[in-house]
Amino acid sequence: MSQSPILITGGAQRLGRHCAERLLDDGHPVILTYRREREALSALRARGAVTLAADFASEAGILDFIARLRDSTSSLRAIIHNAGEWLSDPEPEAAGATFERLFRVHMQAPYLINLHAKALLEACQEPQCDIVHITDSVVQRGAAGQAAYAATKAGLESLTRSFAAQFAPRIQVNAIAPGLVMLNDDDDGSREPGRRVPGPGVVYQTLRYLLDNDFVTGTVVPVDGGQHLA
Numbered sequence: 328m329s330q331s332p333i334l335i336t337g338g339a340q341r342l343g344r345h346c347a348e349r350l351l352d353d354g355h356p357v358i359l360t361y362r363r364e365r366e367a368l369s370a371l372r373a374r375g376a377v378t379l380a381a382d383f384a385s386e387a388g389i390l391d392f393i394a395r396l397r398d399s400t401s402s403l404r405a406i407i408h409n410a411g412e413w414l415s416d417p418e419p420e421a422a423g424a425t426f427e428r429l430f431r432v433h434m435q436a437p438y439l440i441n442l443h444a445k446a447l448l449e450a451c452q453e454p455q456c457d458i459v460h461i462t463d464s465v466v467q468r469g470a471a472g473q474a475a476y477a478a479t480k481a482g483l484e485s486l487t488r489s490f491a492a493q494f495a496p497r498i499q500v501n502a503i504a505p506g507l508v509m510l511n512d513d514d515d516g517s518r519e520p521g522r523r524v525p526g527p528g529v530v531y532q533t534l535r536y537l538l539d540n541d542f543v544t545g546t547v548v549p550v551d552g553g554q555h556l557a
């Protein structure tokens with residue numbers, strides 16, 4: 328039986344790229360989205376990944392991607408909503424635009440893609456099909472200075488539970504809520520003194536667990552070394 332591809336959004340760098348590469352290692356066909364061309368995409372294409380340009384900053388951009396996704400495959404084994412932006416709250420004059428931008432990528436894109444791509448998941452001939460939302464352990468406690476980021480990730484966490492109920496039993500829907508797992512280029516970690524920064528492998532281990540378990544849905548798995556307890 329030929330395998331249906333796994334879609335991962337934001338697969339051209341960091342967490343998304345690591346998971347795309349590991350999914351390819353594990354024999355899954357992969358479709359990944361990106362916004363701008365770069366060297367990493369050539370390497371992923373050389374391994375057989377299908378790459379689709381997508382910008383989720385507008386509803387039109389989301390719907391345009393969905394149309395091209397449906398032209399590129401007749402089924403999906405899983406959808407991993409990894410795309411996200413880590414923006415701080417700007418001055419009030421710019422706060423509306425920032426909130427809308429984060430709403431689009433963290434909430435509206437997963438919402439519309441899940442609704443429009445449900446039939447692609449149902450067309451999968453494999454025993455299990457999954458949706459995984461990548462949220463953030465910060466949802467539990469909020470984030471001073473990143474209120475819009477935390478709120479839109481909280482919305483994505485809520486969508487996990489709603490879609491899990493709505494799509495059961497054929498499609499499992501879960502979330503992974505990482506803590507700080509990868510530093511940004513301009514982040515020396517000094518704000519997290521002494522905290523271990525494990526790298527993307529801990530997220531892929533959790534993704535692998537969800538993809539391999541046919542009796543887990545509606546859960547949010549914190550991968551944060553206990554940060555959610557703080």
Ligand SMILES: NC(=O)C1=CN([C@@H]2O[C@H](COP(=O)(O)OP(=O)(O)OC[C@H]3O[C@@H](n4cnc5c(N)ncnc54)[C@H](OP(=O)(O)O)[C@@H]3O)[C@@H](O)[C@H]2O)C=CC1
Pocket residue numbers: 336337338339340341342343360361362363381382383384408409410411412413432461462463464504505506507508509510
């Ligand atoms: N790094 C960490 O420690 C943590 C990460 N997370 C979450 O894990 C996920 C991956 O994190 P990380 O790899 O660090 O994130 P990055 O910011 O490095 O990458 C996010 C990806 O999302 C894509 N993206 C961003 N905005 C848009 C948009 N408007 N439309 C389409 N694609 C978009 C980018 O695509 P492109 O590069 O092609 O522009 C990029 O590949 C994110 O959802 C993040 O919020 C949660 C907690 C901790």
Ligand SMILES: Nc1nc2c(c(=O)[nH]1)N=C([C@H](O)[C@@H](O)CO)CN2
Pocket residue numbers: 410411412413463506507508509510511514
């Ligand atoms: N899209 C992104 N989201 C997040 C990032 C990132 O780099 N890109 N980084 C974090 C960090 O863990 C931050 O919470 C602490 O440094 C969270 N989300």
